[in-house]
Amino acid sequence: xxxxxxxIHVLIVICFLFFSLVGYLTYVQVFxxxxxxxxxxxxxxxxxxxxxxxxxxxxxxxxxLAYNEENGGEQQRKYPYNSLYSHVIxxxxxxxxxxxxxxxxxxxxxxLDEYTKVFSLFKSSNQDKKEGNSLLLTIDHELQKLSHELLxxxxxxxxxxxxxxxxxxxxxxxxxxxxxxxxLANNWKAMVESQSxxxxxxxxxxxxxxxxxxxxxxxxxxxxxxxxxQKFNDKGVITIDGKEISNxxxxxxxxxxxxxxLAVSSNVVxxxxxxxxxxxxxxxxxxxxxxxxxxxxxxxxxxxxxxxEKMEQNDMAAVAIGQGKILVSPLHMAMITSGIAxxxxxxxxxxxxxxxxxxxxxxxxxxxxxxxxxxxPDVAIKINKMMQEVVNSGTGKKAAIAGIKVAGKTGTAExxxxxxxxxxxxAWFIGFAPAENPQIAVAIVLEYSGxxxxxxxxxxxxxxxxxxxxxx
Amino acid sequence: MFEIFTYRKPINxxxxxxxxxxxxxxxxxxxxxxxxxxxxxxxxxMICITYFIILKSNFGDEYLFLIVCMLISLGxxxxxxxxNNTGIKQAIWxxxxxxxxxVTCMIFRLIKIWDSLAVCYMVTSVFLYLITLLxxxxxxxxxxxxxxxxxxxxxxxxxxxxxxxxxxxYFKNPDQLFFRSSKYDEAKRIYLNKFILVLFTFINIFFLxxxxxxxxxxxxxxxxxxxxxxxxxxxxxxxCNILMTIPVALFGYHFVYHIRVRIDTWLNPWKDIAGKGYQxxxxxxxxxxxxxxxxxxxxxxxxxxxxxxTDFIFSAICxxxxxxxxxxxxxxxxxxAYRGLKVVMKVKxxxxxxxxxxxxxxxxxxxxxxxxxxxxLIPLTGITLPYIxxxxxxxxxxFIILGILQAISKEDYIDSDxxxxxxx
Numbered sequence: 001x002x003x004x005x006x007x008i009h010v011l012i013v014i015c016f017l018f019f020s021l022v023g024y025l026t027y028v029q030v031f032x033x034x035x036x037x038x039x040x041x042x043x044x045x046x047x048x049x050x051x052x053x054x055x056x057x058x059x060x061x062x063x064x065l066a067y068n069e070e071n072g073g074e075q076q077r078k079y080p081y082n083s084l085y086s087h088v089i090x091x092x093x094x095x096x097x098x099x100x101x102x103x104x105x106x107x108x109x110x111x112l113d114e115y116t117k118v119f120s121l122f123k124s125s126n127q128d129k130k131e132g133n134s135l136l137l138t139i140d141h142e143l144q145k146l147s148h149e150l151l152x153x154x155x156x157x158x159x160x161x162x163x164x165x166x167x168x169x170x171x172x173x174x175x176x177x178x179x180x181x182x183x184l185a186n187n188w189k190a191m192v193e194s195q196s197x198x199x200x201x202x203x204x205x206x207x208x209x210x211x212x213x214x215x216x217x218x219x220x221x222x223x224x225x226x227x228x229x230q231k232f233n234d235k236g237v238i239t240i241d242g243k244e245i246s247n248x249x250x251x252x253x254x255x256x257x258x259x260x261x262l263a264v265s266s267n268v269v270x271x272x273x274x275x276x277x278x279x280x281x282x283x284x285x286x287x288x289x290x291x292x293x294x295x296x297x298x299x300x301x302x303x304x305x306x307x308x309e310k311m312e313q314n315d316m317a318a319v320a321i322g323q324g325k326i327l328v329s330p331l332h333m334a335m336i337t338s339g340i341a342x343x344x345x346x347x348x349x350x351x352x353x354x355x356x357x358x359x360x361x362x363x364x365x366x367x368x369x370x371x372x373x374x375x376x377p378d379v380a381i382k383i384n385k386m387m388q389e390v391v392n393s394g395t396g397k398k399a400a401i402a403g404i405k406v407a408g409k410t411g412t413a414e415x416x417x418x419x420x421x422x423x424x425x426x427a428w429f430i431g432f433a434p435a436e437n438p439q440i441a442v443a444i445v446l447e448y449s450g451x452x453x454x455x456x457x458x459x460x461x462x463x464x465x466x467x468x469x470x471x472x
Numbered sequence: 473m474f475e476i477f478t479y480r481k482p483i484n485x486x487x488x489x490x491x492x493x494x495x496x497x498x499x500x501x502x503x504x505x506x507x508x509x510x511x512x513x514x515x516x517x518m519i520c521i522t523y524f525i526i527l528k529s530n531f532g533d534e535y536l537f538l539i540v541c542m543l544i545s546l547g548x549x550x551x552x553x554x555x556n557n558t559g560i561k562q563a564i565w566x567x568x569x570x571x572x573x574x575v576t577c578m579i580f581r582l583i584k585i586w587d588s589l590a591v592c593y594m595v596t597s598v599f600l601y602l603i604t605l606l607x608x609x610x611x612x613x614x615x616x617x618x619x620x621x622x623x624x625x626x627x628x629x630x631x632x633x634x635x636x637x638x639x640x641x642y643f644k645n646p647d648q649l650f651f652r653s654s655k656y657d658e659a660k661r662i663y664l665n666k667f668i669l670v671l672f673t674f675i676n677i678f679f680l681x682x683x684x685x686x687x688x689x690x691x692x693x694x695x696x697x698x699x700x701x702x703x704x705x706x707x708x709x710x711x712c713n714i715l716m717t718i719p720v721a722l723f724g725y726h727f728v729y730h731i732r733v734r735i736d737t738w739l740n741p742w743k744d745i746a747g748k749g750y751q752x753x754x755x756x757x758x759x760x761x762x763x764x765x766x767x768x769x770x771x772x773x774x775x776x777x778x779x780x781x782t783d784f785i786f787s788a789i790c791x792x793x794x795x796x797x798x799x800x801x802x803x804x805x806x807x808x809a810y811r812g813l814k815v816v817m818k819v820k821x822x823x824x825x826x827x828x829x830x831x832x833x834x835x836x837x838x839x840x841x842x843x844x845x846x847x848x849l850i851p852l853t854g855i856t857l858p859y860i861x862x863x864x865x866x867x868x869x870x871f872i873i874l875g876i877l878q879a880i881s882k883e884d885y886i887d888s889d890x891x892x893x894x895x896x
Contacts (some may be wrong), residue, residue, distance in 0.1 A: 001520070003702055003703065003825070004817050006701060006702040007702055007813055007816055007817055007829065008831070009701075009702075010698055010702060010813065010833065011702070011809070011810065011813045013698075014806070014809045014813075014836045014837075014840075015806060015810075016810075017836075017837075017840045017844075018802050018803070018805065018806040018809075018836075018839075018840065020803050020849065021843050021847065021849060022799050022802050023792075023804070024847060024849045025759075025795060025798060025799065025802075025847055026799070028760065028847070029760060029763070029764065031796050032760075033760035033763070036756050036757065036760045037757065037760050037761050039742075039745070039753070039757065041745045041746070041753060041757070042757040042761070043773070043776055044757065044761050044772075044773050044776065047773055123552065166530060265855070
């Protein structure tokens with residue numbers, strides 16, 4: 001019948017209309033819903049926040065670093081140490097949103113995780129405010145405070161971690177800012193416009209030329225290639241591919257071995273080493289040491305860079321002394337240091353050790369975990385010895401602690417500003433102590449300090465390690 | 473005995489949905505309220521009894537009622553969750569609706585003169601529009617309610633049914649609706665009757681414009697076009713009707729402020745979230761806050777959406793029961809439309825065919841217009857979601873429509889293929 005055929009047309013049209021509803025609904029849910037739900041006019045997001053006492057954040061010894069306070073019926077986040085944790089905990093603001101730990105652990109802090117949801121189903125009454133879970137950090141508040149003081153008003157970063165577990169003990173970046181709501185409101189505009197980038201968590205997201213600290217990586221490659229017993233002739237200056245590379249102060253050391261070369265941070269020797277190792281080895285070792293690799297951490301970390309497709313001889317020489325197109329984050333440098341300290345194995349760095357429910361029950365805990373094996377134990381032990389020599393007799397003497405063996409490496413990194421003939425090098429120091437049984441590893445960078453790592457970074461490392469080991 | 477618990481019986485899905493929903497609401501809504509469970513059991517009993525009657529008294533297509541049962545259940549659950557008292561009222565309206573469903577079904581079968589009452593339908597319809605104009609109260613921004621003895625009610629819902637009945641009368645004998653015994657020749661009679669068809673359609677649209685019921689205008693017009701497409705013999709007349717919409721739509725967009733605002737807020741509601749875009753953006757927040765599986769009954773905030781238990785009930789369902797339930801609801805309406813059209817195709821009498829087609833397309837399109845509106849697929853127009861939205865007049869007219877469809881399905885039903893198909 002002709003009409004039945006037309007009724008089928010109608011059916012097709014109606015089905016098409018309904019499927020377009022389903023399709024559109026699904027499309028928006030998949031691709032647009034996050035953006036829609038986050039709109040500041042969606043009162044739901046604040047509703048949860050207003051009805052919840054956001055969990056506290058505590059250091060490893062129970063010092064309260066962030067808590068909620070009720071102010072005229074409104075929940076307000078308080079940070080008693082103002083700017084001290086701005087690049088670790090971040091901020092939680094109704095106006096400016098959330099950052100760092102406040103953002104990555106938001107659902108736990110608000111008690112929105114699956115565990116809390118299921119177990120509170122039959123408990124709380126609608127009238128009471130819900131309580132979120134607390135975070136217990138691996139940070140040692142005293143050490144964090146000391147690091148913060150030692151940086152003074154210089155820009156830079158300090159990372160201290162336990163090389164055997166991966167626990168982050170201190171994580172300081174400067175410049176920093178007060179994370180309390182009213183201070184954010186007062187300073188926001190100026191900070192956004194500021195050239196010193198106060199919002200950048202330098203310790204995790206800042207990328208710096210590693211300078212001579214990268215020589216420990218090259219030393220590992222050299223040892224693996226059987227060059228640890230070779231002697232090198234250091235005349236103070238060497239020309240590779242028409243480009244002159246010289247030691248600091250053009251000092252000539254004569255016939256020296258790898259250990260001595262690292263101790264005095266000989267650019268001439270390491271430049272030669274770089275050429276000898278060749279592109280393949282350099283690329284392999286940088287990859288093995290986690291350059292161009294995503295590091296999963298409790299807060300975002302920038303990828304360290306090793307940007308070479310094809311290397312010329314002078315590129316190899318530049319890389320071997322930590323210059324050239326390589327960039328590293330302070331956290332990554334601390335991890336490499338920890339890897340050497342921990343017999344070649346990097347432990348996964350972590351900031352949050354456990355999550356505790358309002359009634360004191362641990363609902364999740366984070367244990368030490370191997371991140372990557374970067375070298376054989378015997379290579380690590382050799383580098384460890386060499387790094388002790390740096391502190392005993394080389395450029396890192398100022399990091400020495402009486403009665404404790406310290407291993408370290410200094411660095412003075414040229415950067416885009418030093419090319420304009422200004423006194424603007426980054427000062428680096430990496431190290432760990434006690435050398436025979438490492439408890440703490442540090443990485444320190446002072447931006448555009450114009451001074452050498454041995455002069456200004458090493459003493460800071462010394463004080464941090466000394467304090468931590470004494471308290472233990 | 474075991475047959476009661478089998479998954480093969482679609483009615484068990486309806487019972488399961490109700491059991492789970494009221495149990496979850498009991499757990500999630502504090503303070504604990506035993507009435508919730510009692511209410512749920514009451515609903516289940518009501519549904520079971522109705523289903524039993526339909527089954528035992530051989531009422532024709534049972535799946536129509538099953539699909540509607542699922543929708544009704546979802547609606548009552550959501551409305552009860554939003555406000556217990558409104559939920560109870562809705563349940564009472566449902567009970568009245570079910571009674572009317574049976575009554576309509578019987579009356580429609582017993583009285584056979586429905587196809588000769590075209591003048592009555594027209595007069596009643598115009599009368600209803602006029603009293604709405606004169607006595608109309610403004611409730612929720614639309615002046616289309618009249619209040620009788622404390623009960624507010626929307627005559628528009630009745631006009632919809634009258635219009636479909638009129639269409640059925642016309643297409644039964646396009647040349648003999650009026651002027652049957654006049655001296656005009658046949659061509660002239662067809663022409664005059666056609667004129668009356670267009671005239672009555674435009675009278676409807678005119679009164680709806682006065683009430684600012686843009687969604688209903690669209691609905692009436694689309695039903696008119698579809699019926700004309702299927703049963704109209706005159707192709708040129710059909711094309712003329714379609715072409716005429718273009719200047720009318722353009723005129724509407726340019727000169728009617730309300731239509732322009734609706735279209736502009738549809739194109740970009742984020743421009744004025746606090747003002748004109750408020751309703752639609754709040755609806756979108758609700759829909760997508762729940763994700764695929766929803767926040768759980770009683771755990772979301774659908775109360776933040778304006779008019780949530782009528783126009784925006786779909787948003788509330790999506791928020792608390794998830795996008796997947798939203799999709800399930802859409803598919804249920806699609807099945808309903810499919811069952812309806814299947815009935816239409818098997819029916820023999822022309823009058824019943826047109827009636828069935830009109831009813832089914834009206835239900836289907838109304839659903840599309842309102843769901844499309846709240847998810848921002850098309851401009852938002854405030855009409856109710858059949859069987860789910862709160863509201864006595866909407867519910868009752870929907871049940872009367874279902875009763876007519878059920879009666880048609882029984883009347884001419886040729887039960888040839890044993891009826892074991894995808895109806896559930």
